[in-house]
Structure formats: C-alpha cells, structure tokens
Amino acid sequence: MRLTGLELVRVGLPLVSPFRTSLGVETSRDVLLLRAVLADGSQGESEGWAECIAPDDPFYSPDYVAGSAQVIERYLAPMLFAAERLDPASIAPALARVRGHRAAKAALETAVLDAWLRRHEMSLAAYLGADRPRVPCGVSVGIMDTVPELLDSVGRYVEEGYVRIKLKIEPGWDLEPVRAVRQRFGDIPLQVDANAAYTLADTAHLARLDHFELLMLEQPLPEQDLIGHADLATRIRTPICLDESIVDAATAAAAIRLRSCSVVNIKPGRVGGFLEARRVHDVCRASGVPVWCGGMLETGIGRAANLALAALPGFTFPGDTSASRRYYDVDLTDPFELRDGTIDVPVGPGIGVEPLPTVLHRLLTGRSWLTC
Ligand code: OSB
Numbered sequence: 001m002r003l004t005g006l007e008l009v010r011v012g013l014p015l016v017s018p019f020r021t022s023l024g025v026e027t028s029r030d031v032l033l034l035r036a037v038l039a040d041g042s043q044g045e046s047e048g049w050a051e052c053i054a055p056d057d058p059f060y061s062p063d064y065v066a067g068s069a070q071v072i073e074r075y076l077a078p079m080l081f082a083a084e085r086l087d088p089a090s091i092a093p094a095l096a097r098v099r100g101h102r103a104a105k106a107a108l109e110t111a112v113l114d115a116w117l118r119r120h121e122m123s124l125a126a127y128l129g130a131d132r133p134r135v136p137c138g139v140s141v142g143i144m145d146t147v148p149e150l151l152d153s154v155g156r157y158v159e160e161g162y163v164r165i166k167l168k169i170e171p172g173w174d175l176e177p178v179r180a181v182r183q184r185f186g187d188i189p190l191q192v193d194a195n196a197a198y199t200l201a202d203t204a205h206l207a208r209l210d211h212f213e214l215l216m217l218e219q220p221l222p223e224q225d226l227i228g229h230a231d232l233a234t235r236i237r238t239p240i241c242l243d244e245s246i247v248d249a250a251t252a253a254a255a256i257r258l259r260s261c262s263v264v265n266i267k268p269g270r271v272g273g274f275l276e277a278r279r280v281h282d283v284c285r286a287s288g289v290p291v292w293c294g295g296m297l298e299t300g301i302g303r304a305a306n307l308a309l310a311a312l313p314g315f316t317f318p319g320d321t322s323a324s325r326r327y328y329d330v331d332l333t334d335p336f337e338l339r340d341g342t343i344d345v346p347v348g349p350g351i352g353v354e355p356l357p358t359v360l361h362r363l364l365t366g367r368s369w370l371t372c
C-alpha cells in the first residue's frame with residue numbers, strides 16, 4: 001500500500017474545567033488530527049485517523065502542536081509519500097532520519113496504521129495483542145486553588161466510579177492535598193504526579209509522602225535524570241513511576257537496569273507510536289515492571305487508540321484513560337463512558353472510531369491537504 005494523501009485537520013476544544021499542573025494551566029486544546037489516505041492498486045483506498053498529543057507549548061516535552069504540524073508537512077509526510085510499500089513495521093524506519101518529534105511521528109504512524117488495519121478489517125486492540133474487552137480507568141486531577149475545591153472534584157470522580165485517583169503535585173501543593181484526600185476518602189487507590197517539579201534536594205520532603213501509602217510517585221525529577229531517580233528510589237518507600245523520562249524502549253530498559261523506577265507510564269505519543277509503545281510494554285513485562293496507559297487530555301480519537309493499548313496484559317494498573325465528559329462537553333467521537341469503573345475497548349476495525357462530521361465541522365479551525 002502507498003500513502004497517497006494526508007490531511008492535517010485542526011480543531012479547537014474547550015476543556016470542561018481548567019487543568020493545572022506544575023507545567024502550567026490548560027483551558028482548551030488546539031488539536032491536530034491527521035487523516036491518511038492509503039491506496040492499494042486494484043483494491044481501492046482506505047482512510048485512517050489519528051490525534052497528535054502535542055500541546056500548545058513545549059513545556060511537557062519538546063513537542064508543541066505548531067511544530068508537529070510543520071515537521072509533518074515539511075519532512076515526515078514527504079518521507080512516507082516516497083515509500084513504495086507501506087506496512088505498519090516500515091513506518092518508523094522510514095521516518096528515522098528525523099530526530100525526536102515523537103508526537104508528530106506517532107500521529108502519522110497511527111493514521112497510516114488505522115487505514116491499514118481498516119483495509120485488513122482488524123482492530124488495533126487485536127493487532128497489538130490486547131486480551132481484555134474493557135479496562136479499569138483512573139482519573140488525573142489537576143492542582144486547585146484550595147483543598148476544599150480539590151475534595152469536591154475528587155468526590156465527584158469517586159462517585160462516578162473511577163477506580164484510582166491521581167493528584168498533580170508541585171512544591172507547595174503536595175503533602176497537604178494528599179493528606180486531605182486520604183482523610184476524606186480513606187484507602188482509595190491514590191497516586192501523585194509531579195511532572196519533574198522537584199530536585200534531589202527535596203528527598204526528605206518527598207519521603208514524607210511514604211506515610212500515605214501511595215501507589216506511586218510519577219516523574220518527580222527532570223526527564224534526563226535517570227541516576228537521580230535511582231538515588232531517590234533508594235531513599236523513599238513510595239514506588240517511582242517514570243513518564244517524561246521514558247521516550248522509547250531503550251530508555252525503558254535503561255531505567256529498569258538502573259532501578260530508576262519500578263512502574264512505567266506508557267503514552268504512545270511520547271515514545272513515537274503504538275509499535276514502540278508495545279516494545280516498551282514488552283521490555284517492562286519481561287522485567288516484571290508493571291505499566292499503565294497515560295493520557296494527554298485526548299479527544300475520543302486519541303483515547304480510542306489508547307484504550308486498545310491499555311488492554312495489553314502488562315497494563316496492570318488503571319490508566320489515565322478517562323471518560324469523554326471528564327475532558328469535553330462535546331467530544332469529537334461518540335462519547336466514551338465509564339461503566340463500573342471501566343471503559344470498553346473499541347472493537348471495530350482500526351482505532352474503531354471516527355470524528356463525528358457535524359462536531360468536526362463546528363470546531364474546525366483549519367485544514368490542509370498534502371499529496372505525493
Ligand atoms: O503528566 O500525565 C501527565 C496531561 C497533560 C500533560 C501531562 C500529563 C497529563 C495528565 C492528563 O496527567 C491525563 C489525562 O489525559 O487524563
């Protein structure tokens with residue numbers, strides 16, 4: 001099959017409430033969607049969709065949405081247009097000459113993979129090796145102005161049935177909110193995410209989190225500091241999970257060898273795509289390191305694909321794969337809903353969902369069509 005066309009579609013979606021982390025506040029998303037068209041000689045065409053996780057600004061990782069769009073238009077799409085025979089395994093190697101830009105590469109690989117799977121009438125979940133029809137879901141709760149606001153917010157999520165709560169923390173918003181949530185909600189599965197907001201000088205402070213029996217402490221230190229995480233891990237009891245640090249299967253292997261973490265958050269958009277995400281899963285599983293599926297406030301397009309990944313056997317912790325209404329009043333797809341703390345893994349071909357044309361049309365902010 002060949003890639004014959006690629007559409008970059010931009011959509012603006014307001015979040016239901018501002019999402020604050022140590023990286024900043026997000027109140028809406030400027031989403032880049034890709035629509036890939038594959039042609040298969042006599043067999044006709046097939047179409048695939050993907051969502052790029054890059055946020056507006058390069059504060060979480062080097063990826064930012066305008067940069068991802070540009071690198072796709074200028075470099076990545078032409079590289080795939082030039083490929084004679086595309087199959088899923090040939091996409092990442094065809095893009096390897098471009099360094100980094102993992103969010104852009106992941107989106108392009110996923111759009112082509114979706115088209116390829118639709119042509120082969122296979123779901124992404126089946127292709128990846130998923131073994132469950134639905135997955136338990138957690139929710140990621142942003143930093144709030146006050147503890148009572150946080151407790152209201154957590155209370156609503158607990159009532160909705162989320163099986164695990166993750167609190168965003170930063171210096172000045174850590175022990176107190178965790179203590180308050182433990183006091184109010186007892187021994188619910190609880191974890192925290194620092195988005196690299198601490199340094200090793202905070203070791204004694206972070207050790208005070210041990211008292212709260214958290215499932216894990218996610219990314220306390222800067223992305224490149226695997227040694228620092230390994231040192232911290234010997235000084236605190238709370239298990240360390242890495243997010244930003246794990247950019248491919250090789251860094252996962254290094255982090256495990258160095259004992260920098262005992263849990264890994266996998267985001268396909270952070271590691272360059274679903275095939276690399278599966279390799280990260282395989283590396284972790286072979287070492288007995290549990291993984292879970294992270295999120296980047298995806299619309300239904302990105303979440304559908306994440307749910308397929310989250311159904312693989314090594315995903316033993318609930319992920320940040322929350323229901324549509326946790327993020328958006330109106331999602332780009334039919335809404336994903338929480339049922340008994342779980343969400344169904346899509347079963348249709350490819351990612352199993354498509355943007356709703358009327359919603360897409362209403363929220364559209366731009367589109368550009370590339371051909372070979
Ligand atoms: O660190 O996991 C993170 C959102 C944006 C950037 C980084 C992170 C997050 C989340 C949101 O935690 C998870 C979700 O999509 O629900």
Ligand code: MG
Pocket residue numbers: 193195218219243244265294
């Ligand atoms: Mg994180």
